[in-house]
Amino acid sequence: MVRLITHNLLACHAKGCTSNNFPLQFKDVQVELREAEFNPDFLRGFIPRLEWGALVDAARQLGDTSLPAEPPEMLDVEFLQKLHHVLLEVHVEEGAMICPNCNHVYPISNGIPNMLLAEHEIG
Amino acid sequence: MSRPELQAPPEIYYGDIEAKKYTNNSRIQQIQADMTYRALELLNLPSDQSAFLLDVGCGSGLSGEILDEQGHVWVGVDVAPSMLEVALDREVEGDLFLQDIGQGFGFRPGSFDGAISVSVIQWLLNAETSHPTSSPPHRLTRFFTTLHAALRNPSRAVLQFYPTSDDQIQLITSIAQKAGFGGGVVVDYPNSNKARKVFLCLFVGGGGSTQQIPKGLEAEEDVGQVHARFEASRQRQRKRDKNGKRKSIKDKDWILRKKELYRRRGKEDVPRDSKYTGRKRKTVF
Numbered sequence A: 001m002v003r004l005i006t007h008n009l010l011a012c013h014a015k016g017c018t019s020n021n022f023p024l025q026f027k028d029v030q031v032e033l034r035e036a037e038f039n040p041d042f043l044r045g046f047i048p049r050l051e052w053g054a055l056v057d058a059a060r061q062l063g064d065t066s067l068p069a070e071p072p073e074m075l076d077v078e079f080l081q082k083l084h085h086v087l088l089e090v091h092v093e094e095g096a097m098i099c100p101n102c103n104h105v106y107p108i109s110n111g112i113p114n115m116l117l118a119e120h121e122i123g
Numbered sequence B: 001m002s003r004p005e006l007q008a009p010p011e012i013y014y015g016d017i018e019a020k021k022y023t024n025n026s027r028i029q030q031i032q033a034d035m036t037y038r039a040l041e042l043l044n045l046p047s048d049q050s051a052f053l054l055d056v057g058c059g060s061g062l063s064g065e066i067l068d069e070q071g072h073v074w075v076g077v078d079v080a081p082s083m084l085e086v087a088l089d090r091e092v093e094g095d096l097f098l099q100d101i102g103q104g105f106g107f108r109p110g111s112f113d114g115a116i117s118v119s120v121i122q123w124l125l126n127a128e129t130s131h132p133t134s135s136p137p138h139r140l141t142r143f144f145t146t147l148h149a150a151l152r153n154p155s156r157a158v159l160q161f162y163p164t165s166d167d168q169i170q171l172i173t174s175i176a177q178k179a180g181f182g183g184g185v186v187v188d189y190p191n192s193n194k195a196r197k198v199f200l201c202l203f204v205g206g207g208g209s210t211q212q213i214p215k216g217l218e219a220e221e222d223v224g225q226v227h228a229r230f231e232a233s234r235q236r237q238r239k240r241d242k243n244g245k246r247k248s249i250k251d252k253d254w255i256l257r258k259k260e261l262y263r264r265r266g267k268e269d270v271p272r273d274s275k276y277t278g279r280k281r282k283t284v285f
C-alpha cells in the first residue's frame, strides 16, 4: 500500500546515496483505487510538506494528470478533493521504486515495498 | 521461557504461526492497545487534528487500528513479513513497509508529526551477525539519527520497550541524546512487577528545557487496582471530552460502519464495540 503521500516523503537510504536520491521512480506498477475518508484540514496542513513537482510527476507515472503544475493559491474543495484522491486513494500494489542516483531497486509486492538493504549498502 | 528477542531474529520469531497467535491473543490485544493509548497521550499532539505518524515496528497493526480509529494517517514499518501480512488481512489503513529499523530510514527531513513504537526496540539490543554494521550501538545510532531527521520540529517520539537492565536503558537513552533528541524515560507503575511499563519519551526541538519529561503513572502494588486506576483515568478524560468541544475526526458511526463492513467480509477479531469506541482521549500530564 504505497500511496503517493508516503512516496513523496521517501528518499533512497542506501549507503553513500545522499544527493539526487529523491524521488524514487516507479517501474512496472499495478495500481488499485480505494476510497478513503476526505479530511480537508489534514490536507491543507500537509501541503507545505510536499515536494509538489515530485508529486505531479509521480501521479503522471501512475496515470493521473489531475493536478496543476503549481499548487493553487486558493485551496478550494474541488482542488482538495483531487489532491485527496492522488495522495490517499491511489495504492501501488506491485512493481518497484528505483533510486535515480544509485539505481537501487526497492521491489513492491502485495502493496508492501521492500526497503531492506544488503550488508554492504548499510551506512 | 526466555524472552522472544533472545530466541531468534524477529522475522523468524514472528513467522506465520506466531504472527497469527500473537495477533489473535486477546490479552496481548488489550495490553498493546493500552500501551498505544498511553503512547498517544505522551505524544501530546494537538487535540483535534489528524496527524501524520510513523509506527516503528508496527507488526500486525494492533496499534495501527487505534491510529485509524483516532483519525490519524500513518506509515508502519516492520521487519517481519508474516506480521505485515496479518496487518494486510486486517485491512489497516496505514502504508506498510518491510524495513529493518536498525538499517535506518530514508524519509525526508520533517516528514512526520510524531512517532510511536510499542514493544519493539529491545530487539535492537541483540546483534544478529558479527558484521560491524550489526552491532547494537551501530544499529541504535542509525535508527535514532534517521528517526530524528524524519520528525518535524517540534515533535515527539514515544517508544515503549522492555529493557532487561538499567544499563540497557542507559545505552538507549544516551544514543538517542547523541542523535539530537531531548527527553528521557517515563516509567508507569514503577512498583508493580506486572504493570510496570517503560516509555522512552523523546523530543525534537521545542527549545530544549521548555519541554518537561512527563510523569509516570503511579499505582498501588496490586495489579487489579492498577487496571482500575487506568480505567478511572480514562473515565475522567471521557468526561472532559464530553464537556469540551472537540470534534471527533472519525466519529463513532463511521467506526461502527467500518467494523460492520469488516465483519461482513468475514474478518475475525474485529475489536468489539464498547463505550470507548470512537472516543478521543485527551492528554493528561
Ligand SMILES: C[S@@+](CC[C@H](N)C(=O)[O-])C[C@H]1O[C@@H](n2cnc3c(N)ncnc32)[C@H](O)[C@@H]1O
Pocket: B010, B011, B014, B032, B056, B057, B058, B059, B060, B061, B062, B063, B077, B078, B079, B080, B083, B099, B100, B101, B102, B117, B118, B119, B120, B123, B124
Ligand atoms: C512484540 S511485537 C510488537 C508489534 C506491534 N508494535 C504491537 O504492539 O503489536 C515486536 C515487533 O517488532 C518487530 N521488530 C523487531 N525488530 C525489528 C527491526 N529491527 N526492524 C523492524 N521491526 C522489528 C517485530 O517484527 C515485531 O513485529
Ligand SMILES: [Zn+2]
Pocket: A012, A013, A014, A017, A021, A099, A100, A101, A102, A103, A104
Ligand atoms: Zn540510492
